[in-house]
Ligand code: NCD
């Protein structure tokens with residue numbers, strides 16, 4: 001007897017799409033076959049629907065502790081599940097930042113029992129917490145900020161980077177926010193005049209691709225000496241992609257965001273100051289370079305960089321306006337819409353959204369529709385067309401940069417560990433997610 005049978009759907013495997021039945025028992029995929037004849041407690045007819053592996057969003061900011069008025073684990077994880085994200089990895093730039101064993105365990109107790117999705121918690125690096133790093137366990141990786149962004153986490157010294165890589169090379173990946181602070185300071189001095197600052201696209205001018213390229217090049221050079229694993233977060237420009245391509249190996253991976261794939265400098269006309277994000281929106285040529293990198297295998301993952309801020313903060317003056325877009329609940333529909341537009345195919349989307357991040361961070365049992373994997377699954381209707389609206393968002397910040405944009409291809413049901421938790425636009429179960437388990441790269 002199986003607990004759940006997903007009948008006659010288009011199953012998205014990592015190497016292609018084939019029709020069949022997915023048999024689930026005790027939360028795990030136990031059989032995949034062209035036609036299952038055995039009994040099942042519940043049968044879900046998936047004719048004309050797509051059976052997609054639950055999205056593993058490797059980059060979100062759920063704002064706990066410290067900025068719960070923007071998002072919390074309940075609202076953020078409900079947003080995730082409604083958008084087909086069954087696991088997420090949360091960043092450490094909280095208030096206070098997660099830079100000690102004690103803060104990590106406090107954050108663990110804050111999320112425990114409150115997240116609808118499965119989760120992992122990153123640890124943050126500073127110039128003097130490498131010893132602390134050696135005391136922690138079961139994290140997806142270490143987060144290094146090379147330039148200032150929301151929160152005040154930063155690593156300024158090369159000696160720290162060397163110390164970090166000599167330890168992490170045997171333990172876990174280092175995720176890098178790669179914008180060089182020296183370069184950012186240079187540009188901010190150069191464009192200090194009123195004229196420049198009043199431009200609506202000022203953020204893109206004052207934080208150019210050059211600063212991202214400098215940081216990527218610098219960190220990859222150092223990491224190479226230690227044969228360490230580095231994951232470049234939110235690569236946004238042709239210049240970064242060129243460098244990453246040169247260094248590319250199974251130790252060097254990168255992610256891009258849906259907003260850097262979907263928006264360019266013209267988006268400032270539509271969103272004004274709301275378009276402020278780090279790294280900034282880039283030119284059309286940069287967007288084209290990201291798509292080329294998606295399709296030639298340079299990009300390993302698409303992650304939302306879900307960075308919720310309230311509209312009253314976003315609509316303020318440039319200096320005060322915080323950088324960041326919410327995105328955890330639109331990541332899947334935005335990528336499905338891109339599939340419908342012929343920009344990539346479904347199995348590539350599943351590699352980027354699910355199996356890729358699971359592989360990079362060594363997440364056990366997640367990321368694929370395959371026997372033995374956890375049954376975290378999204379049922380998708382590729383023909384459903386819907387306009388994204390602020391009003392429909394579950395994120396506490398209550399807006400989305402896709403407001404008013406029509407997308408084709410939507411998740412219609414989310415299954416967590418073999419149990420339907422979201423269906424017909426509603427939560428139908430109170431099932432909570434669990435902390436993910438990470439294998440160290442030595443075990444890979
Ligand atoms: C992020 C945030 O608000 O936490 N903002 C952003 O613009 N992406 C921080 C970050 O990822 O750099």
Ligand code: ZN
Pocket residue numbers: 149177233234278279
């Ligand atoms: Zn960042």
Ligand code: ZN
Pocket residue numbers: 059060061091305306307
């Ligand atoms: Zn981020």
